[in-house]
Amino acid sequence: MSTKSPAAVAWTLPPAALAIFLRELRAEFRTRELLNTTVVFVLIIVVMFSFSLNPSAQQAREFGPGLLWLAFLFAGSLMLQPAFTRELASDTISSLRMAPIDPSAILFGKVAANFFFLTFAEWLMLPVFGVLFNVPVWPVVGPLAMVLGLGTLGVCVAGTAFSAMTAQARLRELLLPLLLLPFLAPVLVAAVDATSGLFAEVPELRFTPLKILAAFDVIFLTAAWLLFENLIEE
Amino acid sequence: MRGFGNVAGAGVVAALLGVAGYAVFFVAPQEVSMGDIQRIFYVHVASAWTSFVAFFLVFLANIAYLWRRQLHWDWLAVSAAEVGVAFCSVVLVTGPLWAKPVWGIWWTWDARLTSTFVLWLLYVSYLLLRSLLPDPARRATISAVFGIFTFLDVPLVYMSIRWFRTQHPQPVIAGGEGSGLDAVMWQVFLVMWTALLALMARLVWQRYRLESLRHQVDELSFGLRAG
Amino acid sequence: MPAHSASVLPPAPAAPRAGAVSLGLSFDQVEKRFGPLSVLRNVTFQVAAGEFAILLGANGSGKTTLLRLAALLAQPTRGTVRWEGIPAGLGPQGNDCAGYLGHLSQLYDELTALENLQFFARLYRLPFSAEELRTRLASAGLDSWGGTLVRAFSRGMRQRLALVRVFLHSPSLLLLDEPSAGLDTPGIDWLAGILTGLRDSACTVLMSTHGDSPLTAFASRVMWLAGGKLAGDAQADIPSALRQADIAIRQDRGGVR
Numbered sequence: 009m010s011t012k013s014p015a016a017v018a019w020t021l022p023p024a025a026l027a028i029f030l031r032e033l034r035a036e037f038r039t040r041e042l043l044n045t046t047v048v049f050v051l052i053i054v055v056m057f058s059f060s061l062n063p064s065a066q067q068a069r070e071f072g073p074g075l076l077w078l079a080f081l082f083a084g085s086l087m088l089q090p091a092f093t094r095e096l097a098s099d100t101i102s103s104l105r106m107a108p109i110d111p112s113a114i115l116f117g118k119v120a121a122n123f124f125f126l127t128f129a130e131w132l133m134l135p136v137f138g139v140l141f142n143v144p145v146w147p148v149v150g151p152l153a154m155v156l157g158l159g160t161l162g163v164c165v166a167g168t169a170f171s172a173m174t175a176q177a178r179l180r181e182l183l184l185p186l187l188l189l190p191f192l193a194p195v196l197v198a199a200v201d202a203t204s205g206l207f208a209e210v211p212e213l214r215f216t217p218l219k220i221l222a223a224f225d226v227i228f229l230t231a232a233w234l235l236f237e238n239l240i241e242e
Numbered sequence: 243m244r245g246f247g248n249v250a251g252a253g254v255v256a257a258l259l260g261v262a263g264y265a266v267f268f269v270a271p272q273e274v275s276m277g278d279i280q281r282i283f284y285v286h287v288a289s290a291w292t293s294f295v296a297f298f299l300v301f302l303a304n305i306a307y308l309w310r311r312q313l314h315w316d317w318l319a320v321s322a323a324e325v326g327v328a329f330c331s332v333v334l335v336t337g338p339l340w341a342k343p344v345w346g347i348w349w350t351w352d353a354r355l356t357s358t359f360v361l362w363l364l365y366v367s368y369l370l371l372r373s374l375l376p377d378p379a380r381r382a383t384i385s386a387v388f389g390i391f392t393f394l395d396v397p398l399v400y401m402s403i404r405w406f407r408t409q410h411p412q413p414v415i416a417g418g419e420g421s422g423l424d425a426v427m428w429q430v431f432l433v434m435w436t437a438l439l440a441l442m443a444r445l446v447w448q449r450y451r452l453e454s455l456r457h458q459v460d461e462l463s464f465g466l467r468a469g
Numbered sequence: 470m471p472a473h474s475a476s477v478l479p480p481a482p483a484a485p486r487a488g489a490v491s492l493g494l495s496f497d498q499v500e501k502r503f504g505p506l507s508v509l510r511n512v513t514f515q516v517a518a519g520e521f522a523i524l525l526g527a528n529g530s531g532k533t534t535l536l537r538l539a540a541l542l543a544q545p546t547r548g549t550v551r552w553e554g555i556p557a558g559l560g561p562q563g564n565d566c567a568g569y570l571g572h573l574s575q576l577y578d579e580l581t582a583l584e585n586l587q588f589f590a591r592l593y594r595l596p597f598s599a600e601e602l603r604t605r606l607a608s609a610g611l612d613s614w615g616g617t618l619v620r621a622f623s624r625g626m627r628q629r630l631a632l633v634r635v636f637l638h639s640p641s642l643l644l645l646d647e648p649s650a651g652l653d654t655p656g657i658d659w660l661a662g663i664l665t666g667l668r669d670s671a672c673t674v675l676m677s678t679h680g681d682s683p684l685t686a687f688a689s690r691v692m693w694l695a696g697g698k699l700a701g702d703a704q705a706d707i708p709s710a711l712r713q714a715d716i717a718i719r720q721d722r723g724g725v726r
Contacts, residue, residue: 023591024592027588027591027592031577031580031588034579034580034584035577035579035580038579038580038618039579097573097578098573098574098575098576098577098578099571099572099573099574099575100575100576100577102537102540102542102569102571102575103569103575103576103589103634104592105542106540106542106567106568106569107565107589107592107593108564108565108592108593108594109592166391169387169391170388173371173384173387173388174371174374176375176380177371177374177375177384178374178375178376179374180374183370183371183374186367186370187367187370187371187388190360190363190364190367191364191367191391191392191395193360193395193399193402193403194395194398194399194401194402194403197402197403197405197406198402198405201405201406201409216405217402217405220398220401220402220405223398224398227394227398228391228394231390231391231394235308235387235390235391238308238383238384238386238387239383239384239387241383241543241544242380242537242542242543242544376504377503377504378504379546460505463505464505464507
């Protein structure tokens with residue numbers, strides 16, 4: 009039997025997070041329930057917005073980034089709910105908590121997995137979006153990947169943490185989007201602005217929104233790491 | 243604070259509010275371009291600053307609770323949050339009241355008003371989360387974490403919206419970034435802010451006592467059933 | 470108990486590893502409340518290292534809560550729970566000495582039986598090959614089900630796999646909540662075989678079960694809950710203690726609620 013000092017416990021974090029990340033991937037790719045639903049949902053939102061706003065070609069280009077990120081945020085906030093509620097059904101969360109791993113590994117493994125899934129859905133959607141809104145995605149694909157990456161990471165960190173917070177609350181399916189969307193206002197604003205810059209007539213990479221996104225990611229990854237254990241105790 | 247102390251406290255707050263009201267209407271000079279309606283500024287901005295103080299109190303109470311696990315920190319958190327939301331609502335109501343006569347429109351998505359709206363949404367959702375967590379210990383812990391997250395988000399909200407607004411300017415309600423305040427106006431403002439802070443403190447204290455009494459009632463009824 | 474071909478006893482896989490630290494368990498004036506609802510009050514006891522204690526009580530008497538408190542999964546509202554023998558304050562994440570089996574399977578439905586074991590072996594840093602894990606599955610009669618999703622398992626099969634999982638890292642403190650639930654007779658025989666090995670080893674066991682279960686034969690100590698309190702605790706004359714417990718449990722009205 010081994011017992012560990014707190015420092016030694018922290019060393020278990022990367023391999024444990026990796027193990028949990030891979031497990032989430034394996035489980036999801038077997039059923040693909042979340043992925044399919046997320047992709048379809050993003051598509052539905054984009055189409056619905058187009059119906060209701062009926063933009064001209066010029067307007068489509070202007071509003072496109074906003075609609076795109078709204079679609080990602082709405083879809084993400086629904087997709088992130090099961091992150092922790094799935095662990096309650098068979099009480100697998102208890103077996104994770106009993107294992108000799110740093111509890112934050114559970115958080116980071118899930119954040120990484122959700123980031124993977126949401127990014128996967130986003131990149132599937134981008135060509136479709138480019139066609140529907142007449143936006144040249146390919147020329148700016150590099151910087152766009154950076155914007156998508158930073159923004160999606162923010163969504164996943166907050167969403168996974170909030171999923172843990174709402175897992176035992178009443179009305180949790182409604183509560184998660186309700187808590188998440190105002191909270192993600194900085195991500196929405198910064199990501200939309202950066203994306204607009206890239207889709208403009210003369211594409212430009214605006215650094216201030218990128219800095220805001222990066223700051224959001226760093227602050228909340230740290231906060232979640234420090235506070236996560238409180239969320240899974242009984 | 244029973245009896246005399248209670249009444250005295252109320253008296254102090256009332257007196258401060260009275261002095262502030264007098265100052266706003268009779269001491270502060272009339273603003274050149276907007277006229278008397280500008281006097282709303284004193285309530286509008288002072289309420290905003292007061293709600294910030296209240297939300298900062300929530301943040302401190304959240305940290306204290308997670309550190310000490312004593313329930314009275316949770317009572318302080320919910321009290322300060324509710325009072326903060328109340329003052330934030332005053333900001334959101336006085337904004338349009340000011341904007342309509344001056345600009346002819348009820349609302350503009352100017353940076354400060356938009357940010358305040360998001361702030362209001364954030365702390366309303368804090369209260370909503372609390373209302374949907376039935377167990378008191380879990381509620382205190384989870385809402386403390388959420389409260390810390392929310393407070394850390396506030397500067398990011400303001401920064402991102404301000405950046406966006408420099409890209410896409412809109413009419414500004416509460417005076418632009420560079421507009422200075424006349425010395426007398428500044429003094430009146432401080433008086434108003436002091437009065438509102440006193441009001442906030444008293445409201446938080448009353449709400450805290452209410453929460454404490456609720457807890458005592460729960461304990462007693464539990465004891466009655468058990469015994 | 471008759472032998473069954475499916476329950477070939479593995480070489481005491483559940484026994485703690487050689488040189489393992491033996492753990493005791495102590496509860497000191499523990500109270501657990503959920504809001505105004507009190508489940509346990511003033512529970513105090515010590516289980517010494519190596520003891521095999523069983524916990525009895527009516528449905529809803531707080532057995533599950535007590536076991537979760539013992540596993541350090543739940544925090545007491547008042548009082549302290551300690552694992553004697555290791556430094557305090559670390560909880561489960563700082564060591565791999567304890568195992569907890571609850572009411573739910575604690576298994577991932579979307580993974581196969583083998584994948585579940587591989588995942589947990591990885592978290593516990595156990596150097597088991599796939600072959601070794603298949604041997605363990607075989608000992609539980611699940612050898613032909615290694616590649617099947619747990620989603621397709623029956624209740625009894627899940628319980629067997631859950632037991633294999635909890636014994637995987639050879640814990641020296643075992644907290645079992647009605648381990649025979651859902652098991653058929655061969656399954657109970659298999660479990661009994663494992664418990665025999667545990668009883669004779671340095672493993673500390675706290676197991677909740679029902680008074681009429683054959684598993685009570687393993688107990689060197691009987692504790693029972695009634696009225697939200699530890700109504701009885703006997704370390705001698707087990708049969709008489711079981712009778713006393715039975716009476717107390719039948720009279721339990723649900724106690725402090």
